[in-house]
Each structure stands twice: as structure tokens, then as C-alpha cells.
Amino acid sequence: MHIHFLDPFIAGQSAIHRLDPRVKFVLAVAFILTAALTPSGAWPVYVLLFALAMGVIVLSELGVGFVFRRAVLALPFVLAALPVIFTLPGVPLFSLSLGSWGLTATADGVERFVSIALKSWISVQIAIVLSSSTPFPELMVAMRAARVPRLLVSIFGLMWRYLFVLADEAMRLLRARSARSGATGLPGMKVGGSISWRGRVAGGMAGNLFLRAIERSDRIYVAMLSRGYDGEVRDLPLPPLRALHWLVLICGVALLGMLAIFGFLFYG
Amino acid sequence: MHHEIEVSGLSFAYPDGHVALRNVSLHITPCEKVALVGPNGAGKSTLILHLNGILNGGSGTVSVCGLEVKKENLARVRAMVGLVFQSPDDQLFSPTVYDDVAYGPIYQGLSAAEVDGRVREALQAVRMSNYARRVSHHLSMGEKKRIAIATVLSMKPEILVLDEPTAGLDPRARRDLIKLLDDLPITMLVSTHDLRMVQELFPRMVIMDEGRIVADGETAVLLKDQALLEAHGLELP
Amino acid sequence: MLYAPLPMHIPDGFLSVLVSLVLWAATILVVGYSLRRVGQDLGERQAPLMGVLAAAIFAGQMLNFTVAGGTSGHLMGAAIATILLGPWAAILVLTTVVGVQALVFQDGGLLVLGANIFNMGIVGVAVSYFVYRTFQRLANGKPWGIFVGGFIAAWASIFIAALAVALQLAFSGTSPANIALPAMGGIHALIGLGEGLITVGALAFLYATRRDLVTAGEGQVKASSAVWVAGLLIALALAIASPLASAHPDGLEWVAEQRGFLDAAREPLYNVIPDYVLPGIANESLATILAGILGALIVFFIALGVAYTRRKRGTAS
CATH class of the missing domain: 1.20.5 (Single alpha-helices involved in coiled-coils or other helix-helix interfaces)
Structure with a gap:
């Protein structure tokens, strides 16, 4: 079995799928930048950004439910921002007492916390649309257009090519381990060994994976040499951007810029 | 009497929608040696992975030694079913042969002395006693396959399940392995493309194709049925 | 699906734009320099080795082990990459891993990608290299230097990177320093033990099978003393700054002062x-x-x- 379901790309024919990856990439980053620039408590701007994200999700035809479910991924990190509710000075809202500890939530703290959570949630939605509507080779086109050095782009490409092969190997290692992780059911036996032993076994599996990866890279290198590789990474030149895509890019950046300025002026 | 392996009405589909098993039923009695044959993608490996609960979530039931394979029983089932994977590289993840063979017993919580005894016995059973301190990665394919078998024998399983044990072996290593399998006094289910080995070693054979069991009977009889073999992409040796 | 994110990847929205951009700048500088150095050191073999090893580290993050109570330990990989490839190539490998995690799997944000690469790639690798080289020197070629050094390098790479994350959150006004630092530091002091165990296990496997891979880095001592110094400085700076910042969270409130400054500028x-x-x-x-x-x-x-x-x-x- 292959774990191709790991690749989040979902083929489609929507306007978002067909948009030039370079434009998509720039707009996604501009969107996230705008969200980041939006001050705490600028609710109208958040609402508009959310509407924009929703519009893009609908336009991408990926399904609102799909994007929302995946967007939960960034949720646990919200814990890191939880303390600001109680530590930011401002108008007190409510108090919690944990034994001798008293915590007082402030309106400013809640505002900051909700703003951070919203920013994060809206941003991750856009990132999901980007990765689910853009196959990896097209993301690499965007990286090249962003002047990422060719060596780094080619490392990305090789990594992607072998990621699924090695993820398969890792999964077979995990299977082989769980197949031998048995218990006799007899009383008085501590099943599972010590934590440090289990950690070292997992490490042995990682070592096994790395070794096979290194040996594989030797074979790949020989195969590349035999096809004329000389250490220099060459690419075909990128095609020019079509007029329509230019238009989308300019309009998108202008719209986001206006939102950013709006938030900055009225709520900063 | 209870069957050593009892699979009834098992169906399974992978998360990507591919249906791998369709209503499979199979009974194996103690000390029986059964071969599982069929083309690639027939569902042999999927069936094998159900026998100790690596895969689950389909419909139907699997029982091993009278114990149903389900979450509560997984650890005990895994101690009873010794699963040997096709690629020994996946199975040998410890620095030395000794560490790998000791994995199962240590996990079961045996004492150091017992673990040592188990490792010795298992290595002796596969006639690799001198290899305890060797590094698995440097061994030949045939040697790795034997060590892989030792890694499950050390758990003293009731049933040995092997996936393609002779794949990738040269003729001499293959011959040694067949002799080894013949000598092991244990219930055995072996998935393979090696019909010559089946003919030689396994009185009973089960043919799978497209997720179904299409034939189950005496090897000598089934191997004479030219039409059946051809229909399922098998070639008589 | 099989892939469990570490609580080290910062999502978008948690760092201020200023902090994000400063760390992008630092990351671009260091990664750019690493690319040049790797070009000189490894020659033409570089791309396949680094690409496949990046894939292996990503896939290796699936190899978990149960710790207790449903939690599990797994690998970030900065230390093992540093030991196998040397610091410069390790930075590129980690950059690729963290980059793909953000770009494709939304594990970590895009605007904060520079910060994530900085924490896991640059800080993780520099600290690993500093600790590992120090123990190599102390051990003077004896194998204990590889294992003890590997364990502590792996632990320190996680711990120090977590402190860096906490400081960045504090500077961004997302989390107060006196809570973020002990919380992130405490959690990752434990997570780091898992990283250390897996790293030692991997080193033991490689030491037994291909000793040349584990000891290959020894030749690069002179070439990479800059990284050693950088690692020392990062470790020291964070070790000293963290308790200070934690004891005086107001010290970080220059952000707030800046806010006031910006407000004043905005008024007209x-x-x-x-x-x-x-x-x-x-x-x-x-x-x-x-x-x-x-x-x-x-x-x-x-x-x-x-x-x-x-x-x-x-x-x-």
C-alpha cells in the first residue's frame, strides 16, 4: 500500500486551480501578511478577510468543510497565546481563582487573544487552498520565480520525489515493529520494555531509514551521472505571465493593500 | 475443535477506496502448512496483515487460536502470530542480530536470562547461532531472511506467517530456506509466487485473485487444473 | 494522517510582522551562505544526498515511540542531520524539511516560515554542532563522545530552539515571557529526552553498520569553527536572556513602547x-x-x- 493520500493536492478545474502558481503564491503570502498587519480588535477587517478567504475557498471548489477540518491543525498552538488574556493590562472582565492563585482576564487581553486566533485560522485556510490547489512542481515554479537558489529548489524537488518512497519505508518499519510487539497475557510481566529501550528501538528504525536513504542517494547520483549530470542544475526558463494573471495579481495585491491600510488607520 | 486460524466473511477496503478483500473465509488447523498463492494485488498481503491486526476496520471476523483479533486482544494475538515480512530490511532495525531477535522477548517483559535463552534457541532453529554479534545490514539476502524468521521464532509463536520468503534468493539460499521451513514443527501460512516450493512443501494451497479466495484444496489436485491456474495468472513449474 | 506535528512549528498569526521579517532576513543570509559553503565542501554529490536525507528526516518523524499516557516521542532531526552531514548541509536539509512542512502540510505558517527555519534549522543545527563537537573533542576519538555528545546535542537542540520560539512569541506580544519561557522550556526539556533517545538509537545503528558515516564529520573541524562559535553564542545568549526575560517580562515591553511610538506617528x-x-x-x-x-x-x-x-x-x- 502506498500512502499517496498524504499528498494534500486535490486535482480540479476551478479558477483557483488554473491560476498561475506564481500569482497564487504571491497572493497567498500577501493575504497572510495583511492578516498579520491587522491590529488587534479591528473586527471589520477580520470579517472582510474572512469573507475573502471564504470566497477563495468557494472559488477553489475544494469544499468549505474540507478546508475547515484541515484548518483545525493549527489550533493546539493557540494555547501558547492563552496567557495574554490574563496578563495584558486593561479593563478587568472576570476572575478565576485556582487555589491561592487569582487570575483576572482583561478586555484587552481577550481582544488580543481572539485576534491572534482569528489571524491564525484565516491564514491557515489560505495556505490550505494554496497547497491543495497547486501540485508540488508548480509550487517549485513559484519558488524559482521568487529567486530561491536553484540548488535549494532542486533539493526540494528531490525530497518531494523520494518523500513518499521513504514514508512507505517508514510505515513498513512501523508495521514490522508492531507485528512483534506482543504480550503473552501471563500475569506479572511488564509489557513494552523501558522507555529508554523503546526510544532506542525507534532510533534504530530511524538509523535504518537514514542508511537506506543514503545508499539510495548514491544510486540516484550514479543514475544522474549516467544521464549527463555534471553538478549543475539546469531548468527550462519560466514562461511569461499572461495578461489576465497579471490583472488578478495587481487587483489582489491592491485589494489586500487597501484592507491593510484601512485596518492600520482606523484601528491601529 | 478450534481452528488455529479462523477467518470468516472478511472484507476490507483501503482508505483510498481500493477494495482488497471480498468476503474471505479461511480455516487452518494446528500444524497445517498452507500456501497462499495468486497474482500481485490479489489481496494476499492484505489478508496476512489482518492476521495480527496490523490492518483492521473491515467487516467480518478473524480469530487466532480461539481469540478474536480486536483491539483488546492485539498484544496477545501478536505474541501468537509470528509475521515475517517480505523485505528483511524492514524487519531488521537494530544494530546487531542479537538485538533484533531479542526485540519480541524484551517487549513481552521476559527477564534478561530468559531473553538470552530465547535468542539462542531462535538462532539455533534457523541455524545461525554464530551470527548473534553480527550486523544484520551486512549479511546476504538469504542470511537476512533467516534472521527475520528468528526474530519471530524468539517470541515462540503458535503460527508462523511468511510473506514471499523465497523472493530475491539465489538457488542455494532458496534451497536452504525451503529445508528450514520444512523442518520447523509449527503451523504455517506462506504467501508466495514460488509454485515449485508449494509443490514440494505444502500439502494444501489457497488461490486468491481480486480479493477473493477462488480455490482451496490439495496442492497436487489444484496444480493439475491447468485452466484454473491460467485463469489466475499462475504458471506451473 | 500518520504525520504528527511537533509543538515547535509556529503557525501564521502568532508572530508580529516585525519579528517575522527580521528572522526571514537572518534566515536568508545564513541559508545563502550555507548554499555557498555546501557547493565548496560536498561538490556535485550534494543535491541527491541532501534531498533524499531531507525526505528521510521527514519520514523519520513518523517513527514514534510511546512514552506514557498516550503521548509519544519522535524526531525533529537537527542533531542527526548535523552529525551525518556537517552543519552547512544540515541547515539546508532542515530548511527543506521545514519548508515542505509549511508549504504543503500547513505545519507552520508561511509568513513565519523564516522564523521556523531559523529555530529548527539554524538554531537547532548550530546548537547541535556546538554540543557535539565539544563532546567529540573531550572524548578525543573514543566512541562515548559520539553517543553522549549525540544525546546532549539532540536534547539541547530541542530545548534551545524552544526557548527561541518562546522569546519570539514574547517579542511579538503573543505570550508573556514569564509564562512562555518556562512553559515552552519545560515541555521541550521533556520532548528533548525523546529526541535524544532516538538520536542515540539511530547513531548506534549507523555506528554498527556504517561507522564512516558517523565519524565523517570529524575532518571538518577547522572549516566550521564559525558554526561552533555561533552555536556557543546562541546557546549562551538564550540561556542567559531567558531567565532574565522571564524574571523581568517588562524588559520585553519595548514592543509596547514601539506601539506608543507608532500611535504617535499615526496621529497626524x-x-x-x-x-x-x-x-x-x-x-x-x-x-x-x-x-x-x-x-x-x-x-x-x-x-x-x-x-x-x-x-x-x-x-x-
Whole structure:
């Protein structure tokens, strides 16, 4: 079995799928930048950004439910921002007492916390649309257009090519381990060994994976040499951007810029 | 009497929608040696992975030694079913042969002395006693396959399940392995493309194709049925 | 699906733009320099080795082990990459791993990608290299230097990177330093033990099978003393700054001062826009409601358009 379901790309024919990856990439980053620039408590701007994200999700035809479910991924990190509710000075809202500890939530703290959570949630939605509507080779086109050095782009490409092969190997290692992780059911036996032993076994599996990866890279290198590789990474030149895509890019950046300025002026 | 392996009405589909098993039923009695044959993608490996609960979530039931394979029983089932994977590289993840063979017993919580005894016995059973301190990665394919078998024998399983044990072996290593399998006094289910080995070693054979069991009977009889073999992409040796 | 994110990847929204951009700049500089160095050191073999090893580290993060109570330990990989490849190539490998995690799997944000690469790639690798080289020197070629050094390098790479994350959150005003530092530090002091165990296990496997891979880095001592110093400085700076920042969270409130400064700068700008430009929108909740209605309309019309083109596509094919 292959774990191709790991690749989040979902083929489609929507306007978002067909948009030039370079434009998509720039707009996604501009969107996230705008969200980041939006001050705490600028609710109208958040609402508009959310509407924009929703519009893009609908336009991408990926399904609102799909994007929302995946967007939960960034949720646990919200814990890191939880303390600001109680530590930011401002108008007190409510108090919690944990034994001798008293915590007082402030309106400013809640505002900051909700703003951070919203920013994060809206941003991750856009990132999901980007990765689910853009196959990896097209993301690499965007990286090249962003002047990422060719060596780094080619490392990305090789990594992607072998990621699924090695993820398969890792999964077979995990299977082989769980197949031998048995218990006799007899009383008085501590099943599972010590934590440090289990950690070292997992490490042995990682070592096994790395070794096979290194040996594989030797074979790949020989195969590349035999096809004329000389250490220099060459690419075909990128095609020019079509007029329509230019238009989308300019309009998108202008719209986001206006939102950013709006938030900055009225709520900063 | 209870069957050593009892699979009834098992169906399974992978998360990507591919249906791998369709209503499979199979009974194996103690000390029986059964071969599982069929083309690639027939569902042999999927069936094998159900026998100790690596895969689950389909419909139907699997029982091993009278114990149903389900979450509560997984650890005990895994101690009873010794699963040997096709690629020994996946199975040998410890620095030395000794560490790998000791994995199962240590996990079961045996004492150091017992673990040592188990490792010795298992290595002796596969006639690799001198290899305890060797590094698995440097061994030949045939040697790795034997060590892989030792890694499950050390758990003293009731049933040995092997996936393609002779794949990738040269003729001499293959011959040694067949002799080894013949000598092991244990219930055995072996998935393979090696019909010559089946003919030689396994009185009973089960043919799978497209997720179904299409034939189950005496090897000598089934191997004479030219039409059946051809229909399922098998070639008589 | 099989892939469990570490609590080390910062998502978008948690770092201020200023912190994000400063760390992008630092990351670009270091990664750019690493690319040059790798070009000199490893020669033409570089791309396949680094690409496949990056894939292996990503896949290796799936190899977990149960610790207790449903939690599990797994690998970040900065230390093992540093030991196998040396610091410069390790930075590139980690950059690739963290980059793909953010770009494709939303594990970590895009605007904060520079920060994530900085924490896991640059800080993780520099600290690993500093600790590992120090123990190698102390051990003077004896194998214990590899294992003890590997364990502590792995632990320190996680711990120090977590402190860096906590400081960045504090500087961004997302989490107060006196809570973020002990919390992140405490959790990752434990997670680091898992990293250390796996790293030692991997080193033991490689030491037994291909000793040349584990000891290969020894030749690069002179070439990489800059990284050693950088690692020392990062470790020291964070070790000293963290308790200080944690004891005096106000020390970090220069951010707030800056805020005041920005407000002052904005005041005249704000006055330029006469009140009547957007009449009635002085009321905040009204503005929010208006924005909501406008947003709903936008989404509604886009949905309408999509449904229409879908139907057209359906009838056309």
C-alpha cells in the first residue's frame, strides 16, 4: 500500500486551480501578511478577510468543510497565546481563582487573544487552498520565480520525489515493529520494555531509514551521472505571465493593500 | 475443535477506496502448512496483515487460536502470530542480530536470562547461532531472511506467517530456506509466487485473485487444473 | 494522517510582522551562505544526498515511540542531520524539511516560515554542532563522545530552539515571557529526552553498520569553527536572556513602547482623513456589521458564479 493520500493536492478545474502558481503564491503570502498587519480588535477587517478567504475557498471548489477540518491543525498552538488574556493590562472582565492563585482576564487581553486566533485560522485556510490547489512542481515554479537558489529548489524537488518512497519505508518499519510487539497475557510481566529501550528501538528504525536513504542517494547520483549530470542544475526558463494573471495579481495585491491600510488607520 | 486460524466473511477496503478483500473465509488447523498463492494485488498481503491486526476496520471476523483479533486482544494475538515480512530490511532495525531477535522477548517483559535463552534457541532453529554479534545490514539476502524468521521464532509463536520468503534468493539460499521451513514443527501460512516450493512443501494451497479466495484444496489436485491456474495468472513449474 | 506535528512549528498569526521579517532576513543570509559553503565542501554529490536525507528526516518523524499516557516521542532531526552531514548541509536539509512542512502540510505558517527555519534549522543545527563537537573533542576519538555528545546535542537542540520560539512569541506580544519561557522550556526539556533517545538509537545503528558515516564529520573541524562559535553564542545568549526575560517580562515591553511610538506617528495621518469621508463609520460595531454584510454578499456572489460556471462546464462536456 502506498500512502499517496498524504499528498494534500486535490486535482480540479476551478479558477483557483488554473491560476498561475506564481500569482497564487504571491497572493497567498500577501493575504497572510495583511492578516498579520491587522491590529488587534479591528473586527471589520477580520470579517472582510474572512469573507475573502471564504470566497477563495468557494472559488477553489475544494469544499468549505474540507478546508475547515484541515484548518483545525493549527489550533493546539493557540494555547501558547492563552496567557495574554490574563496578563495584558486593561479593563478587568472576570476572575478565576485556582487555589491561592487569582487570575483576572482583561478586555484587552481577550481582544488580543481572539485576534491572534482569528489571524491564525484565516491564514491557515489560505495556505490550505494554496497547497491543495497547486501540485508540488508548480509550487517549485513559484519558488524559482521568487529567486530561491536553484540548488535549494532542486533539493526540494528531490525530497518531494523520494518523500513518499521513504514514508512507505517508514510505515513498513512501523508495521514490522508492531507485528512483534506482543504480550503473552501471563500475569506479572511488564509489557513494552523501558522507555529508554523503546526510544532506542525507534532510533534504530530511524538509523535504518537514514542508511537506506543514503545508499539510495548514491544510486540516484550514479543514475544522474549516467544521464549527463555534471553538478549543475539546469531548468527550462519560466514562461511569461499572461495578461489576465497579471490583472488578478495587481487587483489582489491592491485589494489586500487597501484592507491593510484601512485596518492600520482606523484601528491601529 | 478450534481452528488455529479462523477467518470468516472478511472484507476490507483501503482508505483510498481500493477494495482488497471480498468476503474471505479461511480455516487452518494446528500444524497445517498452507500456501497462499495468486497474482500481485490479489489481496494476499492484505489478508496476512489482518492476521495480527496490523490492518483492521473491515467487516467480518478473524480469530487466532480461539481469540478474536480486536483491539483488546492485539498484544496477545501478536505474541501468537509470528509475521515475517517480505523485505528483511524492514524487519531488521537494530544494530546487531542479537538485538533484533531479542526485540519480541524484551517487549513481552521476559527477564534478561530468559531473553538470552530465547535468542539462542531462535538462532539455533534457523541455524545461525554464530551470527548473534553480527550486523544484520551486512549479511546476504538469504542470511537476512533467516534472521527475520528468528526474530519471530524468539517470541515462540503458535503460527508462523511468511510473506514471499523465497523472493530475491539465489538457488542455494532458496534451497536452504525451503529445508528450514520444512523442518520447523509449527503451523504455517506462506504467501508466495514460488509454485515449485508449494509443490514440494505444502500439502494444501489457497488461490486468491481480486480479493477473493477462488480455490482451496490439495496442492497436487489444484496444480493439475491447468485452466484454473491460467485463469489466475499462475504458471506451473 | 500518520504525520504528527511537533509543538515547535509556529503557525501564521502568532508572530508580529516585525519579528517575522527580521528572522526571514537572518534566515536568508545564513541559508545563502550555507548554499555557498555546501557547493565548496560536498561538490556535485550534494543535491541527491541532501534531498533524499531531507525526505528521510521527514519520514523519520513518523517513527514514534510511546512514552506514557498516550503521548509519544519522535524526531525533529537537527542533531542527526548535523552529525551525518556537517552543519552547512544540515541547515539546508532542515530548511527543506521545514519548508515542505509549511508549504504543503500547513505545519507552520508561511509568513513565519523564516522564523521556523531559523529555530529548527539554524538554531537547532548550530546548537547541535556546538554540543557535539565539544563532546567529540573531550572524548578525543573514543566512541562515548559520539553517543553522549549525540544525546546532549539532540536534547539541547530541542530545548534551545524552544526557548527561541518562546522569546519570539514574547517579542511579538503573543505570550508573556514569564509564562512562555518556562512553559515552552519545560515541555521541550521533556520532548528533548525523546529526541535524544532516538538520536542515540539511530547513531548506534549507523555506528554498527556504517561507522564512516558517523565519524565523517570529524575532518571538518577547522572549516566550521564559525558554526561552533555561533552555536556557543546562541546557546549562551538564550540561556542567559531567558531567565532574565522571564524574571523581568517588562524588559520585553519595548514592543509596547514601539506601539506608543507608532500611535504617535499615526496621529497626524489620522487627522488628514476628514471625518466625513466615511460618515457614520465611527461606530465600531456598526462597521463590523457592515463588513459582515459586505463579506456575505461577496461570498454569495462568488458561490453563485461558481455554481453557474460548474453547470456550464457540466453541460459542455
